[in-house]
Amino acid sequence: MMSQTDSILNLLNIQDPNIKISACTNFSQAGVHEKLLSATLTYPVERCVNCGSTNIVQNGTRLTKMKLPSLGEQPLRMNLRKQRYLCRTCHHTFSAQTQLAPPRHSITRQAVHEIATLAKNSLPVKTISQTVGISASSVQRILYKDQRALVTPKELPTALSFDEFRSTKNCFSFICIDAKTHDLVALLPDRLSQTIREYFTNTYTLSERQKVQLVTMDLNAQYQTFVRRLFPNALIVFDRFHIVQLAGRALDHERLRVLKGINDHHDRNYKVLKSNWRLFHLAENQLETSQVKYYRGLN
Structure with a gap:
């Protein structure tokens, strides 16, 4: 007779016999109602994966929060406690592994398959994210994994x-x-x-x-x-343009400071600083040193 745990595993299409489900509860987060499964993963280990020694002992568990395919519109997650092992010969530690998800991954292969199936129906990433219960960035990372851009950027110039x-x-x-x-x-x-x-x-x-x-x-x-x-x-x-611009602004700031200090507006210095400010911004090749030029008001 099939047990309740085996029935749940069969319903979720989980083929790993080393996974044992202990509880199934409702969980709410940020207004989203999810089903939360609590399970353990353990099996006997005869040899160390690092040195091959048989002196192996259990060394606690490690919690992994895994994402499973949704049941209807309700996201489904599993808190899987993986058995840890310690080799007393080389002091190497390692965890129990399962075909449910790749090593060091929390998104199961079933969830990845569901994402690919929805994407084939031309659904947008946001809709897939809401349906599966995975962030949009994770959906994009899964869909475009190992994909190269069709347009290769040009080589950077020196x-x-x-x-x-x-x-x-x-x-x-x-x-x-x-x-x-x-x-x-x-x-x-x-x-x-x-x-x-x-x-x-x-x-x-x-x-x-x-x-x-x-x-x-x-x-x-x-x-x-x-x-x-x-x-x-x-x-x-x-850029030299900005350096020249900065120097020109500093020159104008100093010209206005001196201009405001002259109270006699008929003074020649005031006239030079007031109306002939362009003279201070002439380029070197525009300056005339051989001929004298007359400016009205300055004589």
Whole structure:
């Protein structure tokens, strides 16, 4: 006569005879009602998996929270206590194993099969996640395991240039180009450090990123915090445009400070600082040293 434990195992299509179910309870978490099975996994071990010694003793248990296929619309989980073993010869410890799930995995093969079956019906990841009771990220990881991208990213150039620009309304986007050819390397929807780090670490390996020798950027401090980690061999160079711009702003700030200190608005110095401010921003090749130029009001 089939026992109650065997009936539950048969219902769940669990073929491992070493699993013994002790209880079945209802469990609620974050508004989700689940069935929770309590079970143990143990069997006699004759030899150590490390050295082959027969001096093996039981060494407690380890709890593994496993995900089983759902029963109807109710998620099903199993708290499986795996027997631990200790080899007194080599002092190596190991756990009892089962074909229910791969080693060091908590999602059972039956749950993985259910995810694949639902995906064949063109269901979205969110729907599969809600049906099986597994997070959407875990569903994606299972579906796209061992899959390679159809589009291989281009090889990183040795010199990169970082900048941001206003894309929509008040939102700024990040752009990365080849500093030598000006070809586009990356265009991201925002300029957050986390977005930039995740893109380069997920798209390019460390060996590829180590080939970058130069990164040009503006004086944005947030870029400097992660560039050295993303491209450990790269030299950071500040764009000369931004350096000139910074010097021009400092010059204008000092000009206005001196201007506000002159009370006589008819003073020649005041006129020079007020209306002829462009003279202070002329490039070196625009300065005339051989001919005298007359400015009205300055005589």
